[in-house]
Amino acid sequence: MAGVGMKSALYRQSARRRGLAVAALVALAALPLLLQAIGQDFYVSFAARLLIFALAATGLNFIVGFGGMVAFGHAAFFGAGAYTVAILAQHGVTSAFVAWPAAAGLAALLALGIGAVSLRTRGVYFIMITLAFAQMIYYLFISLKTWGGDDGLSLPARSGFGPLHLGDDAVFYWVVLACLAAVLFLLDRIAHARFGRVLQAIRENESRMEALGYPVAAYQLACFVIGGTLAGLAGALIANHGLLASPNLLHWTQSGTLLVMVIVGGVGALYGGFAGALTLLLLEEALAAVTGHWHVALGLLLLGVVFYAPRGVAAYLHGLVTRRQNDD
Amino acid sequence: MTEGLLEIAGVSRHFGGLRALSEVSLSVPEGEVHALIGPNGAGKTTLIHQLSGAQTPDAGTIRFAGEDVTRLPMHTRVARGIARSWQVTNVFTRLSALDNVALAVQGRQRDWGGSFRFWAAVDKERAIVDEAAMWLAEVGLAGRERSIAGSLAHGEQRQLELALALATRPRLLLLDEPMAGMGPEESERVVELIERLGRKVTLLLVEHDMDAVFRLADRISVLVGGRLICTGLPDDVRVHPEVRKAYLGEDVA
Numbered sequence: 204m205a206g207v208g209m210k211s212a213l214y215r216q217s218a219r220r221r222g223l224a225v226a227a228l229v230a231l232a233a234l235p236l237l238l239q240a241i242g243q244d245f246y247v248s249f250a251a252r253l254l255i256f257a258l259a260a261t262g263l264n265f266i267v268g269f270g271g272m273v274a275f276g277h278a279a280f281f282g283a284g285a286y287t288v289a290i291l292a293q294h295g296v297t298s299a300f301v302a303w304p305a306a307a308g309l310a311a312l313l314a315l316g317i318g319a320v321s322l323r324t325r326g327v328y329f330i331m332i333t334l335a336f337a338q339m340i341y342y343l344f345i346s347l348k349t350w351g352g353d354d355g356l357s358l359p360a361r362s363g364f365g366p367l368h369l370g371d372d373a374v375f376y377w378v379v380l381a382c383l384a385a386v387l388f389l390l391d392r393i394a395h396a397r398f399g400r401v402l403q404a405i406r407e408n409e410s411r412m413e414a415l416g417y418p419v420a421a422y423q424l425a426c427f428v429i430g431g432t433l434a435g436l437a438g439a440l441i442a443n444h445g446l447l448a449s450p451n452l453l454h455w456t457q458s459g460t461l462l463v464m465v466i467v468g469g470v471g472a473l474y475g476g477f478a479g480a481l482t483l484l485l486l487e488e489a490l491a492a493v494t495g496h497w498h499v500a501l502g503l504l505l506l507g508v509v510f511y512a513p514r515g516v517a518a519y520l521h522g523l524v525t526r527r528q529n530d531d
Numbered sequence: 532m533t534e535g536l537l538e539i540a541g542v543s544r545h546f547g548g549l550r551a552l553s554e555v556s557l558s559v560p561e562g563e564v565h566a567l568i569g570p571n572g573a574g575k576t577t578l579i580h581q582l583s584g585a586q587t588p589d590a591g592t593i594r595f596a597g598e599d600v601t602r603l604p605m606h607t608r609v610a611r612g613i614a615r616s617w618q619v620t621n622v623f624t625r626l627s628a629l630d631n632v633a634l635a636v637q638g639r640q641r642d643w644g645g646s647f648r649f650w651a652a653v654d655k656e657r658a659i660v661d662e663a664a665m666w667l668a669e670v671g672l673a674g675r676e677r678s679i680a681g682s683l684a685h686g687e688q689r690q691l692e693l694a695l696a697l698a699t700r701p702r703l704l705l706l707d708e709p710m711a712g713m714g715p716e717e718s719e720r721v722v723e724l725i726e727r728l729g730r731k732v733t734l735l736l737v738e739h740d741m742d743a744v745f746r747l748a749d750r751i752s753v754l755v756g757g758r759l760i761c762t763g764l765p766d767d768v769r770v771h772p773e774v775r776k777a778y779l780g781e782d783v784a
Contacts, residue, residue, distance in 0.1 A: 389649075397637055397648040397656075404634050407623050414583065414621075416609030416638040416699055417646065425647065 262433025268471030276337030282453030284438020310435020469515025624681030
């Protein structure tokens with residue numbers, strides 16, 4: 204039957220993909236138990252941090268890779284989520300049921316405002332204006348002494364889901380993993396729904412979509428808000444992770460780090476943000492133990508990605524897997 | 532005289548010092564096949580741009596179905612019923628032919644948030660998929676549903692372009708050289724298609740192939756140097772002295 208075309212060709216092995224995803228999820232869920240068994244509990248917290256960055260990078264990848272908008276101010280939403288949780292905690296609101304949706308919601312509102320203005324521009328101007336907005340917010344927060352200024356705002360304790368305490372690193376890790384898995388599942392649905400189809404077509408040919416009657420800017424704004432919301436949620440998690448909302452989360456270098464994760468992982472690939480965060484943070488962890496000059500290695504890695512896996516680590520691995528399947 | 536479906540009044544447009552259009556006025560009644568001819572650089576495509584909303588005129592008004600659409604953005608005009616095809620093929624080259632047209636069909640959907648739907652897989656929406664296949668058959672591309680648009684032959688891409696425009700279900704279709712770069716056989720197919728379309732929608736056709744123009748058009752307008760020098764029945768335009776001098780003369784010489 205007619206009805207599918209190129210996308211189904213790409214997704215022909217969707218059952219196998221789903222199997223792989225479930226296997227990966229089970230393995231990740233088992234990770235804390237494994238680490239506790241071998242007495243490396245410290246790495247549970249590190250793994251949680253990795254997944255949080257994966258979530259933030261996934262949100263950015265949705266904007267950059269799926270929406271085709273190179274945004275350089277993702278730190279604004281990441282930081283806004285973190286500060287929301289910290290400020291609420293300062294006022295005694297510690298329930299995750301309240302604080303986390305509030306963090307995501309505030310980031311969404313911020314993305315709506317920033318996106319509505321920024322999307323009037325294109326290309327390098329879009330990069331600059333998103334960067335400028337994020338830096339404005341950074342300077343706002345370091346100048347506000349009530350919210351910690353340069354030192355950031357610390358949390359007395361992690362948020363709680365009713366009786367469920369997130370103080371335990373393994374429990375916190377599982378909650379983070381559940382968030383990331385739910386987000387990836389949701390984004391996969393979006394990619395195949397009407398909205399996702401429209402975004403992909405806009406990325407390919409913006410003016411043609413306008414000529415088919417689509418208000419292109421509205422779809423791009425919605426995409427931008429979704430990506431920002433995810434960063435807000437990631438921000439809520441990172442504040443809980445380190446019990447601190449730091450202005451560093453808002454700094455432009457944070458936007459840069461997330462963008463590098465997306466590029467290394469695979470622009471536009473569903474698991475691109477995850478692969479990028481994994482690669483970068485593991486490399487940082489491993490090399491920082493050996494040398495303080497780990498940035499040099501990062502530079503080499505970037506060169507390697509550009510030359511050998513220009514579509515990112517996720518696409519590179521996907522290529523390896525499908526090649527092996529074709530050999531079967 | 533009653534108002535036509537399309538009413539162009541005193542439309543001008545310049546680019547820097549160049550006057551691309553000077554006070555163009557034209558009325559196209561519903562159901563008409565109206566051809567726009569003129570030498571290269573006469574402003575035909577520029578006029579199409581003003582009508583489709585790709586550009587906005589410096590002066591003058593454009594009314595469509597009784598409504599002033601001069602300042603409306605392109606996507607709103609499409610929703611009102613103005614569609615266009617491009618002189619240079621403009622399709623989604625990396626998508627299949629069917630997915631191309633499905634996007635056009637989907638663009639019309641106004642149910643449950645239109646295209647702001649985030650969950651259900653669009654591939655499984657039979658109504659959209661079936662209608663897209665129907666439009667492909669309409670333009671003569673049955674059997675090419677799964678072909679990637681970029682891999683289609685030039686003539687087929689032109690046909691796909693028409694299917695995209697048609698699938699928006701326009702009341703007014705602006706066709707900018709639909710036969711550009713086609714072989715005689717493909718051209719004949721497209722002429723037959725336009726003949727059939729002309730009975731259903733109002734057409735404004737820019738075309739260089741004079742045989743096709745005189746065969747298809749109810750009326751013809753001649754644009755020279757950004758000015759509309761005459762509008763009339765094909766037989767009148769054929770013998771109009773200024774037209775012969777300015778335009779057809781080139782062919783004779």
